[in-house]
Amino acid sequence: MTGSEWLLLFSGVVAGATPILLAALGETLTEKAGVINLSLDGTILLAAMVAFAVAFETQSAVLGCIAACLVGALVAAAVGLFSLKLGQSQVAVGFVLTLTARDLAYFLGNPYARLHGPQFSSVPIPILSDIPVLGPVLFHHNWMVYAGLGMIVLCWAYIYRTPMGLRLRAVGEDPRAAFARGENPVRLQWIYTLCGGFLVGAAGAAFSLFVKPGWGRPQGAEGTGWIALALVIFGGWHPMRAAAGAYLFSFLQVLGIYFQGWIPTVPAQVFQVAPFPLMIFTLLIIAYAQRTAIPRKDRHRPRLKALLDVFSGAAPSALGKPLRPGSL
Amino acid sequence: MRIHPEPPPAVELVDIHKHYGPVNANQGITLRFRPGAIHGILGENGAGKSTLMKILAGFTQKTRGRIRIHGVDVDFRAPAAASRLGIGMLYQEPVDFPVLSVLENFMIGQTRGFRLHRKAFRERFESLCARLGFSLSPETPVRQLTPGERQQLEILRLLSMGTHVLILDEPTTGISSFQKETLFKALRTLAREGKAILLVSHKLEDMESLCDRVSVLRHGKVTGEMERPFDPNALLKMMFGSVPSPLKRPEMPAGAPVLILRDVSAPGDRSGLKACSVIIREKEVVALAGLEGSGQGVFLRLAAGLRVPVSGVLRLRDEGMGGKDGIAFQKKGVAFLPTARLEEGLIPGLSLLEHVALKYCRGFRVHWNVARDQAARHIRYFRIKGDPEMPVESLSGGNQQRLMLSFLPDAPALLLLEKPTRGLDFESALWVWDHLFRYREKNTAVVFSSSELEEIFMVADRILVFYEGAVIRDIRAADTDIHELGSAIAGKA
Amino acid sequence: MTKRHWKVFGLSLMGVFGFTTGILMLAGAPPMEAYGLLLKGSLGSGKKVGAVLTAWVPLTLCAVGLLYTFRIALWNIGVEGQMIMGAVFATAVLRFGVESRLPLFYLILAFPAAALGGGLWAMGAGLLKTKGGVHEIFAGLGLNFVAQGILLYLIFGPWKRPGVASMSGTAPFPPALWLSSVSGMRLSPEGVFLAAAALAVTVWMFRYGRLGLVFKAAGNNPTAVMLFGEKPGRYMILAMVLAGAFAGLAGSVQVAGVYHRLIPSISSNYGYLALLVVMLSNYRVALVPAVAFFFACLNVGGIQLPMVLKIDSSLAGVIQGAWVLAALAAVAWLRKEGRPEEAR
DSSP states (O other), rough: HHHHHHHHHHHHHHHHHHHHHHHHHHHHHHTTTTTTOTTHHHHHHHHHHHHHHHHHHOOOOOHHHHHHHHHHHHHHHHHHIIIIIIIIOOOHHHHHEEEHHHHOOOOOHHGGTTTOOOOOOOOOOGGGGGGGTTHHSSSOOOOHHHHHHHHHHHHHHHHHHHHHHHHHHHHHHOOOHHHHHHHHHHHHHHHHHHHHHHHHHHHHHHHHOOOOIIIOOOOOOOHHHHHHHHHHHHHTTHHHHHHHHHHHHHHHHHHHHHHHOOTTTOHHHHHHTTHHHHHHHHHHHHHHHHHHOOOOOOOHHHHHHHHTTTTTSSTTTTTTTTTTOOOO | OOOOOOEEEEEEEEEEEEEEEEEEEEEEEEEEEOOOEEEEEEEEETSHHHHHHHHHHSSSSOOOEEEEEEEEEEEEOOOHHHTTTEEEEEEEOOOOOOOTTTHHHHHHOOSSSSSSHHHHHHHHHHHHHHHHOOOTTTBGGGGOOOOOHHHHHHHHHHHHTTOOOEESTTTTOOHHHHHHHHHHHHHHHHHHTOEEEEESOOOOHHHHHSEEEEEEEETTTEEEESSSSSSHHHHHHHHSSOOOOOOOOOOOOOEEEEEEEEEEEEEETEEEEEEEEEEEEOOOOEEEEEEETSSSSHHHHHHTTSOOOOOEEETTTTTTTTTTOOOHHHHTTTTEOOSSIIIIISOOTTTHHHHHHHHHOOOSSHHHHHHHHHHHHHHHTTOOOOTTTOOOOOHHHHHHHHHHHTTTTTSSSSEEEEETTTTOHHHHHHHHHHHHHHHGTTTTTEEOOOOOOOHHHHHHHHEEEETEEEEEEEEEGOOOOOOHHHHHTTTTO | HHHHHHHHHHHHHHHHHHHHHHHHHHOOOOOHHHHHHHHHHHSSSHHHHHHHHHHHHHHHHHHHHHHHHHTTOOOTTHHHHHHHHHHHHHHHHHHSSSSOOOOOHHHHHHHHHHHHHHHHHHHHHHHHHHHHOHHHHHHHHHHHHHHHHHHHHHHHTTTSSSSSTTTTOOOOGGGGGGGSSTTTSSSHHHHHHHHHHHHHHHHHHHHHHHHHHHHHHHHHHHHGGGTTTTTHHHHHHHHHHHHHHHHHHHHHHIIIIIISOTTTTTTTHHHHHHHHHHHTTTTGGGGGHHHHHHHHHHHHHGGGGHHHHHTTTTHHHHHHHHHHHHHHHHHHHHHHTTOSSOOO
16 A cells, blocks of 8 residues: 555544544543433434435535534433433433434435435645645544544543533532532533533534435444444543544544455455444453453442443443432 | 620521431421530431431431521522531531542532632642641542541531531541541631531540530430530430440350461452451450451451452361352351441342342242241341331331341351441340350351440450551450550551 | 333323324324324234234244343343344254255254354353453443354355355245244244243243342342352353343244345344333333234334335334333333332
């Protein structure tokens, strides 16, 4: 492969990572506040469908994107309603929603399959895109990709450098203690659930408006929601590490496409599927290595014990445990 | 002659009632607290003191009654509102965030806007520290602090937020006597500055040394109030209804070694267990004393096989138990009773009957009629009050304890009990010890941990004092007294 | 069913009805006609009912297996992959039987082989959890992806049809290797029997079997269960293996009784759907067959929707999911209504 082919490959990695990056960052916010939104996979599909449909009808990609973000927040609101307000298990609700949102996407998106619609076109940044290696890789994209890159820094700064981020971390650690300290944990959890959902919706828009433009059944975005979830958890709830994982996954996907051509004996479909288990198992191995280095802590909650065990120091301690309404 | 009218009390609780379903935690409590004084709320475990204070702090809602601050009726629904009125509470369970640093914990709840004004907060933190005589370093992660230091941090934070009614719930549990002195000095300083201090405790000696006035609660009601100087017997009578008498213990010489630890180390609690070498013999009643989390829990679990040592040798009688799990220990006659009943000892969601079946019906098929008979026997002998078909969480703490005790084997070689009387009223606690003493006749060695010095002296032959993961003293109860034990626990040799 | 159950049923039905009608109107389709099609398409004729039962069998088998893992508080999302591996193992065995003079032997052998395949696959996820400390959702998910990859590899690679690899799967098996079928339909009585037997065994196991009791105990408090002389990790693996075995059996029914070959969509999402079935049944064996039947009706009835009304058949999935959500909401809402002052 020539030099310019490598640059093209990496540029593709950066662009292709955008949806999963946005979803992972959004879910990081949600989980940092102590809420698990398992519906990512379905939400991304539903948002992608809505983005394309709205963009098609209005011929405006931006409107499509906004609509997608709202849809993402809407599904997240459903998670919030069932768990924060009604006290049901977040895992259960999230799982049902992921299936239902997906089916809803296929159902409502039927008329829009295989159509051509507006897309986001690339906007090279004036001076920066001329820098030798980094230019074409990082600065020759559409504004959503730039937004994604910016969000990484924004999320990190927010969580670790502002008072609001401090309160966010407090709520996720111990909502009762936060309540005793004068915070309103339920309200904060709602806010971050919705914000996270908003970003997940943007991830869906990123798919149907430039990464895998259009709509179909399947769309091609199937499975990325699960990867995003895995990234958040195995990345230790840190936006930078989640971002790194997103780029790694995108790299695996791009590699898969190239390998298809190089190893014709293995059916193409296998290469399409391969990045998913590869990613999950890479994460598992990293987590296992981390874990054996940390002495185990006793935990007495059966359902979430193993989910959090792997990341002893990093998990927001109250992750996934809804405050029973009235228990404060 | 000018007669100065008395200023209205800082806080008035008028006819406070609190129901939790059928449980009546507070039944018509009326109390007044004046500023500039230290007021004690004394009572046994379960008397309703914590509930009352949590209502005052806004953490819980009262069912009925009125609260007046400086003569004005107030109604608040959340701690945020209470703290705006100047009420702050130091809770028994920690309400801080171990993952974050001391300074970050200090800042939470006080910050506004977009910038974290670390420098300004740090200065405020350090000046408050100096004023009260605390020494805390702002960057330490809170999980590395001792309970006493976590308390100090919390007090600083409450003061920084403008608290002038400070409530402390059982503050002297789990702190060293040196830290207690620092705390008491700080509280006296605050009282001199005009704040109202409310101290909730079941420890008479704390009341005697610190408070100006004491109110006694029993079974949700106020049974009496007293000003300094105090008459301890009168207070005890208000607390218990009568003065408790110590337990009679027959003398029994120790037998053959049952549990042998040689240089055993393991992680856990705050500092793990470090190079512990101890021998426990048949018929001994051994108390594990020390501050919370000094290694007693690790010791008990190592002896039960629920934790694995990273170094050293552990033997039961003559058999090395390296690499064996809890089930193997059980087969060798070890029985463990954890303190967290619903988290470690019993199974929520399962009924009493199902627990019995789980324990005793080991075949492929469960014969429920056999299980029912067995359950009836347990209920009768251990006088457990509850419906066998209802989930076990519906039993009261005392009855859950009786249930767990009923599952102990008949003649274990080694009985390991973690705070066996935690949360029990006095009569239930006496019943528990009476039952446990009978095991000595079967050559059982009894090892228990406790934070109550009176209980330890009432019951134990031998005391092991744990400090920061090491056993620093191994003495016979007859050879020491409460004060010496108290200093040892605090780390003073 | 108690009065409360009927209330939940009624409320959730109303909720689903309202929601689905709204969605249909959003899609510009006539709601009443759609409902009618669903009804007619599933229960309209003997043949249709037969198709529903054909779908009911694998769904129920998977659901029964999941009852065990839910009892021990595990989220066995890997059930989809377990069904796939069961189908793969069954196909492998059946391939040996193609030229043989004793096809019945291989046909019968395919079933325990499938249970083995599914069970082993589930054990993988279980071991990752008990020894690796990884949450079963991610282990299961990863293995689902791997199973899918293996399936595709086999269908388009070593096991492909002679000539051209095709999306319609491997070469069909000769009729000697087929399960018997009710006249003219793909429904096999053996499948129904298997599902019914699975239900019966589970009812007994949960009521009288010690396994059922230990699963429940370990699910509620794995730490305490040690004090009663049982190791929770061992039972977790056992529950996973049982669930995988049932899912594997579902896979073999699909291969030997319905499609008579291995196809890329052999699991048809029955695994994930079974999770919904168990949730809607409130984790109780008694309700599983009925709920599975309702869901199968929706699946089968939905097939005609694209042809007649030009709407996507995933409406069935929307209804199923919405129903579970509505039930969750109804349960929570009723709980709040009847709740006395909370004790802490």
